[in-house]
Amino acid sequence: MSTEPAIHDSIDTAATTVGSLWPIHSFVTANPLAGFEDRPFSEAITQAADLLGGRGYPSAETFRAALKRGQIDPEVLDTELSELDYEEDPEVLLDHMANATDATEGDSESATDRVDKVLTKWLSAFLDEGSAHWSMPNRESGFYTAFRGVAEHDSEIPERGVLTDLSASPTETIEAVLAPYPESQWESIFEAELAALPGWTGLIKQRADSGGEWQSAYPISLSGYLAARLALLDAVDADITPSKDSIDPEPTAELAGAFLRAWEATYRGDLVENVAAESQSLADSDSSGRPDAQLVFCIDTRSEIIRRHIEATGDYETHGYAGFFGIPMEYQGYDADVSVDACPPILDPQHHVTDVPTDDETQASHDRWSSIRETADEIIETLEANAATAYGFVETAGSGYSLALAARTLVPGRVSDLFAAADDHVPDEHEFCEPLVHHQHTYTGDLPVGLTTEEKVEYAAIAFDLMGWEEFSRLVVFTGHASETANNPYDASLDCGACAGNPGGPNARVLAKICNEETVRAELRDRGFEIPEDTVFLAGEHNTTTDDIELYDGDVPKSHADDLAQLRADLATARENAAAERTESMGVDDTAAVSETERRAADWAETRPEWGLAGNAGFVVGPRELTSDLDLDGRAFLHSYDWSTDPDGDALEAILTGPMVVTQWINTQYYFSTVDNAVYGSGSKVTHNPVGNIGVYQGNGGDLMTGLPLQSLMAADDEPYHQPLRLSTVIHAPVERVTEVLAANEELAELLDNNWLSLTVVDPTQDHSAFQYERDLEWSPMSELAEANTVSPTAPAVADD
Incomplete structure (x- = not known):
């Protein structure tokens, strides 16, 4: 047989x-231990260590630094340690942890x-x-x-x-x-x-x-x-007999779990306290009036910073929505040889959308100038790929090219200015192309080209439902995001995760075009979305490296010229302030912040053009008013949601089964890449060796590195910038509604039961009280937890990480 x-x-x-x-x-960011998510966290990291050899908890020195910086509340830590009968001083326990880890570390060559x-x-x-x-x-x-x-x-x-x-x-x-x-x-x-x-x-x-x-x-x-x-x-006569001995848990794993839970509880406690207070204020406020403009950003943590500064410049309203803007599409740009999936990997593309030229003269200008740039790019690619060719080329090209290479290395800021000037001559695709969204009754591969009217209406309605929209300003901007970086194999890790590591501008353009169609708007009005006649939808793209926001305003009528001019001016101010905040930790003066971000984008020797999503720790689902007065330090994903407009909980279910799962993937990749970069990350960019346009080696061969590089995570060799915490989700909704969603989605409840992330609900129907999810669809009031300083009886009092 x-x-x-x-x-x-x-x-x-x-x-x-x-x-x-x-x-x-x-x-695409993903949990490197995704195959173990059906097991409790503590059990999963032990089994993964057995199979992959990776460490599952932060080091003693990482915990020590967090304790010193006040990121771990001593009282919360004392409670966690007492539950496990640890009575020694935390510093002594950290010494024990460090010594036990050092004693087990060592290199062994594989057979x-x-x-x-x-x-x-x-x-x-x-x-x-x-x-x-x-x-x-x-x-x-x-x-x-x-x-x-x-x-x-x-x-x-x-x-x-x-x-x-x-x-x-x-x-x-x-x-x-x-x-x-x-x-x-x-x-x-x-x-x-x-x-x-x-x-x-x-x-x-x-x-x-x-x-x-x-x-x-x-x-x-x-x-x-x-x-x-x-x-x-x-x-080679290798013995492939399965090992009968499973690896013991990490030395002092139980102790490390206690420190980790205390660190996470400290962050979560502050976040929940602030959201609960703002929930009360929101109930007492009576805000009215049409904002000057509404801008929809990706839920990406980097959007939190720019959104704060935009709102501070004028009467602007910002919203958070998954950066593919709900359009699960395969996209092919005008100059692209192949299509890309412009949606989260949790979804399959449902439509093929391509850019089609609509302006012959501008198209010809683009083709002429871009061919010059393409030739230059090919030369650079040749130089990077072959050292011998590089030496010969530079010698043949003469001193002029040598000076150009030196300038690119020594004065990247000036080079950035030159490239910006050159780019001004090259029209962007959005200036002469439109996304082909009208249904063509043809297929590319297995995907239909374009969208039917019914599909367009559905995608727009879902977007407005999930964000809880009831009012529309004169300008509504769907703002995708992308990064800008030179000579960086990991550039896609800085683009939009919701677009599978691609820029989000194309998705924003598609949704804006859909929402401007009169047939779509008419049907949306029939569904209860009162879109005024003077509302204009447009797209834009946020450059997360420089904080510049480009508006795709080709279809904005002259009647909105003043609105657009004011928005541009305010976005420039917001950019200056956001860049100053982001570069402060780099020791950069406020007046030089924008130029520093541009230098980092243009410098081909820059290993850290931006921090990406480093620092991510929280996910808040609720109205923007809950967080608009808070400085969340670029550490929280923010998804707009209004429970009062979602009586059946359908919008909430879509958020929890989609964006929350994706943010958990992002969070766990940053966590494990920080905790054990050698196994779950990719080491230093300095010694990376790109291979086949598919990945990187460390050195001249071996396994493909699977996670994030050290420069995306560490401020120094022994100082993590990213705080390795599991995701803390906070939802503003009735707790019963959240329970219903979890009961209907077993895999989602399993993630929570196995402690891969935490969930807290601030319930506006119960005096804005906060409830912490334990397990098996049970909740504990956070006020009781704080007062009793003990673990809820609904959850097992063990180190069940």
């Missing part, structure tokens, strides 16, 4: 413990290093996405077949075992290697081998699951990869 079904079932199950990894050009070296060489050649000048032979036949073809010519591969007569079928090769092992051990063997190179495994897994142009042209599967790996292991 064929064992093929059993093999493939075992592979599928084993693969769940390794997280998917997206190509670095479309960097399969030789196999890993061979595999990573051929994986990088096969999975290359356009950067290699010479392609691996026979890629179109798939990885296993291509590997089988080169194996006999690779002197590093011994001709022993199954490799002496490698079967054409990967399943048969796996069967041959597994012959001495009982079927009960197969899953454990696959799990260990897939986890041996989690970066490459994660990329293969993502590519095989998602499909796409590269996978269609050059297919790869986990079974084909495992067949090659097991054949190599067989050739």
Whole structure:
């Protein structure tokens, strides 16, 4: 009887413990321990340590620094330690923690290093996405077949075992290697081998699951990869017998869990207290009047800073909404060779949208100037890819080019000015293109081109429902976001996570175009959205590196010229103030803040163009008035929501099952990349080696790095900038409504029950009291927790992290 079904079932199950990894050009944040989310946090990190070797809690020094800075309330910490019968002084306990960790750390060389070296060489050649000048032979036949073809010519591969007569079928090769092992051990063997190179495994897994142009042209599967790996292991006589001994929990893991919970409770307590106070004030206020403009930003933590400063410049109202603006689309820009998914990875694209030219003269100008820039970019790419070519080119080009390179290195700010001047000659796509949103009754691949009228109305209505809108100003701006950085393999990690690591401007343009259509507006009015005749929707894009906001105002009528001019002036002021706040920690004078952000964007030697989402710790779901008077230090995701306009809880359910899950992914990636950067992050950018346009190595080979670089997380070698805390979500709604959502979504409740994030509800119907979620749909009033200073009886009094 064929064992093929059993093999493939075992592979599928084993693969769940390794997280998917997206190509670095479309960097998607994800929990590296996503496959363990069905287990309690403390259990998950222990099992992940066994499989992947990573640490699961912050170091003693990280806790010590947080305690010293006042980020951990001593009283809260004392309660957590007392619950576990720790009576020593926290400093003494931290010394114990540090000593125990030091005693267990050490380097050990893997017995399969030789196999890993061979595999990573051929994986990088096969999975290359356009950067290699010479392609691996026979890629179109798939990885296993291509590997089988080169194996006999690779002197590093011994001709022993199954490799002496490698079967054409990967399943048969796996069967041959597994012959001495009982079927009960197969899953454990696959799990260990897939986890041996989690970066490459994660990329293969993502590519095989998602499909796409590269996978269609050059297919790869986990079974084909495992067949090659097991054949190599067989050739070097490696023992693949599953280990019977599981690793012990981290030394002092229980103690570290107590410090972590105290740190998180301190942050959460301050956040909830402020939101509850603002909830009371909101109930007592009687705000009225039409704002001068409404601006909708992504819920991204970086938006919190710019939103505060915009609101301070005038009568402006800002809102938070997932940065793909609810349009699950595949987008192809005017100059783009391929389409990109412009929606969260939690969703599949439903529409294909492309930019089509509408202005021949401007299009011709764009093509002429962009071809000059493209030639310059190709030269730079050549120089970066080949050191020998670089030396020869510079010598041939002469002193002028040498001076240009020196200027790019020594005075990047001046170069930024020159590029800005050059860019002024190159019309942006939005100046001569429009997104093709009208339904074309054609398909690109499996996706319909454009949207039907019914779909347009639905997307607009969902947006306004989720944000609780009842009033519209003369200007409504949907503001996507993108970063600006030079020579940075991780640039996509600074773009919009809700757009799968792509800029959010295209999604903003699509929603604005939809909302300006008269047929759509008429149907929205029939649904109860009273959109005034003088309301104009437009798109924009927030450059998170420089805090510049570009408005796409080509369709704004002259009747709104004064409104637009005032908005531009106020956005410039907000930019100056936001940049000053962000650069203060860098020791930059207020007057130089904007120029410093521009220098960082243009400097090709800058390892930290901006902090990205470092610092993220909270997620607030509620009206903007709850947080508009608060300085949240760029640490909170903010999603607009009005419970009073959502009687059935549908909008709340959409927020919790969508944006909250994505923010938890972001939060856990930052957490684990900070806690153990060597395993879950990607080390220093200084020693990165980009490979195949798909990822980076540390040094000259090995596994693909899976997380964030040190420069995105650390202020110094031993000083984290990002505070590694699990996400604290605060919702402004009746607690019963939240309970109903959790009861209807088992996986969401499981995340909370397993302590991957926390949830607090500020209930406006119960005197604005706060309730902390425990587990099994049970809540504890936070006032009682604070007064009793004990764990609620509805939750187990254990270190259940």
